[in-house]
Amino acid sequence: MSQIAERESVLDKLSIFLVRTATIKPVVTLIVGSVCIVAAAAIGYHLIEFHTSRADLLNPHSEYHQRWLRYVGEFGDQEDVYVVVEGDSPREIEPVLTELAEALRAQPQHFQHIMEGFDAGRLAAKGLYFIPKEELDAIPPRLDRLESVAAQAGASADPGEYLHRLLEQGRALAGADQTQVDAYWHEVEKAFAATAAVLAGKGPELLARHQLGAALPVGEDAHPQGGNSISVPAGSAVAGGGDGSPGGAGEEARGLPAGRGGGDAGAAVSAALNHRRLFSPDGKLGLIVLRFVPDSGTQFARFAERVAALRETLQIVQQRHPQVRLGATGLPVLEFDEMQASGSSGIAAGAALLGVVLVFVAGFGGFRYPAMITISLITAVAWTCGYVAFAVGHLNILTSAFGAMLIGLGDYGVHFVAHYVTVRKEMRGTRAALLKTAATVGGGIATGAVTTAAAFFAGALTDFLGVAELGIIAGGGILLCWLADMTVLPAMICLVDRKPSAAPGSLVDLSGWFRPLHGLPQTGSLVLVLATVALACGLPMLRYDYNLLNLQPQGLPSVEFQNKLVEHMSRSSYFALSVADSPEIALARKEQFLRLPTVDHVEEIVSLIPPDAAEREPAVRAIAERLKRIEQRLSGDSAEALPGRLDAALSEWYAAASRVPALAEFARQIADLQSLLRQIPPEELARRLSALPRAVETALGSQWAALQQAADPEPPTLNDLPESLRVRFVGQNGRHLVQVYCKGDFWDPQVMRQFVADVRSVDPEATGNPIQIYEAARQMNRAYIEAALYAFVAIVLALYLDFRSLRDVGLVLIPLACGMAGLFGLMGYLDIPLNPANMITLPLILGIGIDDGVHIIHDFRRQKGRYLAPQPSTLTAVVVNTLTTLVGFGALMLSPHQGLQSLGRVLTLGMATCLTAALLLPSLLRVLSGWQGPAEGESREGPAEIETVLAETLFRGQAGGDEAAVEPAASEPAERVAVRRARDETAAQDDPDRAAA
Structure with missing residues (x-):
């Protein structure tokens, strides 16, 4: 027996064994398959988790991702969410921000670390550390003046002490000039008027402000009345009708520089913290920055409840403020929207299934066989759920659409049924026809499944976790699809077609459509070559799009507001991160980053604390x-x-005034005032007089209060900052974060590459989303290329083990090579860029595109004599199988997710080019067979003994060891032996078949 015969027997034995076992007791097979469906679905439902973060696609052992994980360990994995209010001016936006912040804070179960501006927090009490050094130095001299005023005023809040001191000053005026005397009596008049106002309950402010002004040295800020005598208007003191003006006590009398010094201490803090609210420079956008409360992280769309609560809040506030626009963006919102769009893969899978069924119906001219193929396909997808639970345990962004992928890839039943329909017309028994079909095309179907699965499994050898998991899931799913088509599908056919009289069904004959093409082999070959060359000329125009935002559904508000942030504020969700061990290192790195040409701005909080705080502390x-x-x-x-x-x-005043006849009226007014004092109840009098201390502070003005509030002597620290700000920039172990924003379009490959290189020139350990995206894109592209190379090697090896002929292996690869060259050339012509979503087409096209060539070459090898054209069943199966794959992946174009759309578009084009090349391959085969075809009557499979081996394999173990009784004569053709044995076995098995049914 030749080596080729042994090789063929291994492939066919596998298919024959499965079909034979499944059709012995078809009902049992279907029951077992159904139980496996229920078990796999239940296991998948309970055990499969959804990992929706892009970080879940990365290899945790890669160096750049290790740096990210160290950052997450220090600062957590929570990303900021930006709530944006768009309006015409800050005045229009600010009340909306206030209302929105209050509404968000009322939902602590969803939102945390809310920051609608830079709140000075406890730093406001330490404002003297933030004012300019020259202003701090100017405060002590003014305090000298104020301390002198206070010493003279003594108890400014004590009117008795003040009047007593005025009396002593008057006694000291002996010999003074008239100007000083007039000024003195002017102050006395105002003092008594203010005291009368206090006793009358008309406010202590008059007395307090007057006392501070009167405490100044005589003549400095006084207002002389002129004249030689004192004239106190009748009843003025008692009635409170004296001048209520503050006299000469101006800002300098308060000991503070006007508009400077302590009064600006609080403003200095605000200036150090930038501004109170987060506004864009043009005032068109206002921001609230928050973080979501962590959820379980196992939902398909992470933070679903948080995003829903946020958008509901925005909608409520928006209805009350229609003059502004509200929206939310940031990585958590962007990723949620992306996963929501990816979630539509279920819709795409349904559309794919419907489209596949319609192609089946069109190809087989009825519903019976398409229904069975579809059931077999659904069975395999259900089994794959259980396989995923055990093999990987979760789904990610790339693998979440595995259902639609398998529906497009795993329809191997098309080839099986297409050949079965042809064989069934020649044979009376259903089971014998099934076994003959397995012996005829089972090897080719197995080769197609193994090569496609190998192409996917090769992805598991890469270091990009997302590609590796996709390879494991899709590779295993492909094999399960093949297993279902070799067990469940034959069992269903065996039951449905068990009656000998059952019509075998009809297959659409497409050979007539391609007869003119195959009738001109040289022309067809020339078309194949010229079309491939013409399309390949578009390869230089092919480009790669790094921009992840282009993968999002179009028109998303989250993407729109993200672009607005970049446009108006140079604030993106994508910034590099540098972790410093000390404040000094953080500030040094900031200076270095700012000198880089690709850096727009840098954010950190270390500089909010004055570096000279220790030097200022004594002052x-x-x-x-x-x-x-x-x-x-x-x-x-x-x-x-x-x-x-x-x-x-x-x-005392009454006694002194009574001794001077000219002051008799004044003495009477003093007596009236004293009488009023004694008539007021003690509690009420104490209340009115106790208001004087507060009035003194009021008289000193708001700057005095600001100075007191900003004079906390303790040096400021980062702990004085609000927690909402501190948690973003100070790690659990006290390390400091520096955020570095890119200048220009970060998604431009040149800008991205240079920005990452510049950042790493300052901090080689830097991380952050830009670096993650840059490195992940490189790693993913490298992984896809590596997976394609590994897949190619695995495919070539599998093909060689199948064909044992380098020539035939090369022929199988022709449709794949031409199809891929045509695909990427068309992408260049049509400006369809490669991107992180559709790069997976490299291993996919390798696995899928090889299938058509395998079946064409198997058909080529089976035919005897000069090759003319593929058998109708082979041609129809190739077309229908490829169209189902094309429809399956074409359904992805219905997804709103731009990445899935792109994947569907590219795979549809790839399937079209590979199918076109496969349909032109027979022309080339006909040319080759004319040059070096086998002798007439010789099969291209090898010697005639191959068929004998297949026949022996087909019936080995059947009929209770009666194979010796049907041993063929040496001269009997093997094909005839197979047919005769199948008929004899069917007749012997008729009753058991019915009983099993």
Whole structure:
């Protein structure tokens, strides 16, 4: 027996064994298959998880991804979500931001670390550390002036003490000139008027402001009235009708520089933190930055509840503010929308299944066989769910559409049924026809399945996890499709066609369509060569698109607002990350990054803390101590002692005024004021006088309050920043994050490459989405190329083991080579770029495109004499099988996901070019057979003993060891032996078949 015969017997034995076993008890086979369906579906439902992050596609052991994982370990894997409010001006946007932030904070179960602006937090109390150094140095001299004022005012909140001091000053005016005397009496008049106002409950502010102004040295800011005598209008003091103006106490009297110094301390903090709200430079966009509360992470679309809650909130706020536009973007939202679009792969799978069924019906002229092929295909997909649960355990972005993929790839039953229909017309028994079909085309079908599966399994050898998992899932699924077509499908046919009288069905004969083409072999061969060359000229125009946003569904608001952020704020979700061990290293790296030509801006929070805080600390502490002393002096004694001292002071003034006849009216007014004082209930009097300390602070003005509020002597630290800001830039172990934004279009390959190189020139350990995307794209492209090379080697090896002829292996590869050259050339002409989604076509086309060539060459080898054209069953099976694959992948173009659309478009073109090349291959084979065909009557499979071996294999173990009784004569043709034995076996098996049915 020749080596070729042994090789053929191995392939056919496998197919014959499966078909023979499945058709002995077809009902049992279908029951077992159904149980496996239920078990596999249940196992898949409970065990398969969905890994929806792009990071799940990467090899965790790769160096660049290890850096990302270290970053995640320090800062977590939560990405920012950007809520965008678009309007005409900040005034229009700001109230919407406030309302929106409140609505988001009311949902802590969904949102965390909400930041609608830069909140100074506890840093506001340490504002003196942020003002310019020259302004800090200018505060002590002004405090000297204020401390002097406070010392003179003493108890500005104590009117009795103040009036007593005024009396002492008057006694010291002996010998003073008239100007000083007039100024003195002017102050006395205003002091009594303000005191009367306090006692009348008309506000302590008059007295407080007057006292601070009067405490200045005489003549400096005083307002002389002129004249030689004091004239106090009648009833003015009691009625409170004196001048209520603050006198001469201006900003300088308060000890602070106008508009500077302590009053700007709080503003200095805001300036250091950039601005209160997050607005674009043109004021058209306002931002709220938040993070989602982590979910289980096992849903197909991660953060589904969070995104739904966010969009519902935006819709509610949008209805109340129609003048602005609201939207959300950021990686979590973008990835959610991408997975939602990928989720439409279920719709694509349904459309693919419908399209495949319609092709089946058109090819077989009825519903019986297409229905059985479809059931077999669905069975294989269900089995694959269980296989996925055990082999991988989860699905990712690439593998989530495996159902549609298998529906397009795994329809090997087309070839089986096409040949069965032809054989069934020649044979009376269904089971014998099935076994004969397995002996005739089983090897070719097995070769096609093994080569396609090998092409996918080769992807498992790459270091790109997404491609490796796709290879494992698709490779195993292909083999399960073949297994279902060799077991479940024959069992169904055996049951449905068990009656000898059952019509075998009809197959659409397509040979007439291609007869003119195959009748001119030289022309067909020339067309194949010229078309391939013409299409290959488009290869230089083929390009690669790195932009992941181009894979998103068109018109998505998340993509639109992402582009707006980049346009208006140079803020993208894609920025490089540098992790520094200390604040000093972070600041040094920031300076280095800013000098790079590809860097737009850098964000970090270390610079929010003044670097000279330690140097400023002594000066700030000294200012804080002096402010404390001044506050104590201005506050005075307790309110309980105030009424007694005021009564005593009024008595002193009355006694002094009574001794001067010219002051008789003034003395009477003092007596009235004292009488009013004694008539007020003690509790009410204490309440009115206790308001004076607060009035003193009010008189000092808002800058005094700002200075006090910004004079915390403790140096500022990062812990003083709001948690929403700190959590983004300070890691669990105290390391510091620096975010580096790219200048220009990051998705431009040249810009991306240079940006990554520049960032790494400063920090070789840098990570972040741009670097992940850059490295992942390189690794993925390399993985696809490696997978294609591995697949090619595996395919060639499998083909050689099948054909044992390098010539025939080369012939099988012709449709694949021409198809791939035509595909990529067409992509160049049509400007369909390669991208991360459709790069998978390399191993896919290798696996799929080889199938047609295998069946054409098997048909070529089976025919005797000069080769004229493929057998009608082979031709129809090739066309129908390829069309089902084309329709299956073409259904992906119905998906809103641009990546799946691109994949479907490329694979549809690839299938079309490979089919065209396969249909032109017979012309080339006819030319070759004319040059070196076998002798008349000799099969291209090898010697005639091959058929004998197949016949022996077909019936080995049947009829209870009766094969010796049907041993053929040496001169009897093997094909006739196979047919005779099949008929004899069918007759012997008729009753058992019916019983099994």
